Structures are given as C-alpha cells and as structure tokens.
Amino acid sequence: MFTNRTNSSTCRRWFSALVLFCTCALCFADKIVLKEGQTITGDILVEKQAQLYIDIGITVLTIPKDKILTYEYTKAGEDAEDSQAKVGEGPRVTSGPERLYKTAELKKTTIEKNVATVSESVVMISSPGGSGSGFFINDQGYLITNYHVIERETRIEVTMFQKTKNGFERKKFKKVKIEAMNPFVDLALLKVEDLGETKIKAAYLGDVDRIKAGEDVFAIGNPLGLERTITNGVISTKNRAFEGLTYIQTNADINPGNSGGPLFNLAGEVIGVTNMGYIFLGGLGFAIPVDYVKHFIENREAFAYDYDHPNSGYRYLQPVRRRNKAKPKLGSF
Secondary structure (H helix, E strand, O other), X not given: XXXXXXXXXXXXXXXXXXXXXXXXXXXXXXXXXXXXXXXXXXXXXXXXXXXXXXXXXXXXEEEEHHHEEEEEEOOOOHHHHHHHOOOOOOOOEEEOOOOOOOEEOOOOOOHHHHHHHHHHHEEEEEEOOEEEEEEEOOOOOEEEEOHHHHXXXXXXXXXXXXXXXXXXXXXXEOOEEEEEEEOOOOEEEEEEOOOOOOOOOOOXXXXXXXXXXXXXXXXXXOHHHOOOEEEEEEEEEEEEEEOOEEEEEEXXXXXXXXXXXXXXXOOOEEEEEEEEEOOOOOOOEEEEEHHHHHHHHHOHHHHEOOOOOOOOOOOXXXXXXXXXXXXXXXXXX
C-alpha cells in the first residue's frame, strides 16, 4: 500500500508538472489566426513567401499565407533574432498578409549593433533619371521609396547589399514592378519580382507616438551614389509642418541619393522615410513619418499604379505657347 501511494503521488506530481509546462509553453507560443476564425499556437519554424511552417508539438503544419488573417511572434524566434541580432529579448512581432509589413516593440541598443542587423534591408534604386534609396518591408520583395525617386520612370533596378564572409555582395534585380504611388506624400511601393532564392531581411516599422524630440536616430542610404552611407543625429522635432503635412526634422545629414531610405531609431525600427534636406545648410533633414507610410501601404489599392495612364489624375501640363506672336491670318491655324 505504501508503494502504491508513493507511485500515485509521484504520478500526480509529474502530471501537474506536465500540465504546468504545457500551459507555460502555450503562454509563449507563436500564434496564427486564420481567416475562418481558428487560432493555431505553436512555434513558427520557417516563414517563406507563400506559407508558414509551425510546430504544434505533435507535428509540423504547413499553412498557406492566403489562409492567414494575422500571425504573431510572441517570443524571439528565428525571424526576430535575425532582424535584431538577439538584442531585444522577447519582442512582440505582429504581421499579416494584408498589411505587408511587420512591427515589433524592440529594445534600444547602439547604432553599431543596429547597423549590423538592419543594413541589409536598405537598397539602392536606380533608373535612367538617377538613383535613390529604399528598404524592404517584407521577405516577398516589397519595398518602400520616395515617389520622386521613380517619377516618370518605368525601367527601375534595385541593388541589394547582402552580407558575405568578406563583406557585402551586390545583387541587382531588374524585374521591378511599381505597385502603388502617392505623389502628395512622396511615397511609392515597389516589388522585386525576380528574387529567386534570395533571402530578404526586412525592416520593422516603428511608431511615431513612441518617439520624442532629442532622441538619437540614424539614416542609411546612398547619397551621391556612395553606397550604404550611415549618418546619425537626433530628432529636432517630430512634427514640423510643411505644405499641409507634418515631417520629422532631424540634424542627421540627408543628401541627394538618401531619398527614399529609412530613418531608424536606436531599436532598429523605421520611424520615417528620408525625402528632403538642404545641401548647403547642414543639420536640416526631413523624413516622412512612418504613420503616413503605414496608411499608404494599408490603402495601396487606392493608390494602385496605372500602367496605361502612369502620370494622369494629378498633373496637367500647360500647352505649348505659340512661337509666332503675330496676329494670325484669317482662316489659318
């Protein structure tokens, strides 16, 4: 009887510990919400362009992204670690196929550590009219830049700088589609369609409400064609009014070629898109707040690019003036 009671007590303790372990595991599990309403919890192992692989304990499920409403990394998984180099422990990452971008409340660190983890998300955008900068917002090839970087252009190339053992390797992509653009806020959404097996490290979008004047920031871009140039400064003000919109003003140097590149906080989150600066007056740079960027992405269908009428709807060119100012003869045109 004594042995039976001991075995029974031990079993109960093991069972309680198992229940507690499972409960704790679920508390820290990644979560996927399907469009039909079901919720799946587990460990997201791999995130690919068209599907997610999630370990639910007894098996690994493959879930197409077009069936997913939202998904969250509630612990620092592989994706979050890759983007932040294990700087922030346990960031809460949110994403979804409809949103195209990711957000996360990450911990602040140094510029040096951030550059090592976010610089691969920044690209150079080239066209016959010039060059600028941009940054990937997801692993499907979607990226953000300024409208004026691609204005009136259709032949667009994207140069990505991928880390290797000996530095960075340039990868050029020539099949770039214009998804949407809004000239009024100077934003454009592009998609690289010839990625192949190239892996993308996307940048997280931050929150303007969580930034403050005096906060340290840094920009990465390609001013005057100088690739992967880093400049740093502080937020001079977070709501400088200009032509009916508000901009983030910073004393980080912003020069031609920086346009369309990201302005980061010390958590490695994009808080703005650089688009203006004074060449002869240092310390006066401006960036489009990330809230405008989110609104543009989420309402991209309203700003969808029309290949048949790429520049219609918002600009009207003045007619050519007559060179002969003399009074025309009767009956002539």
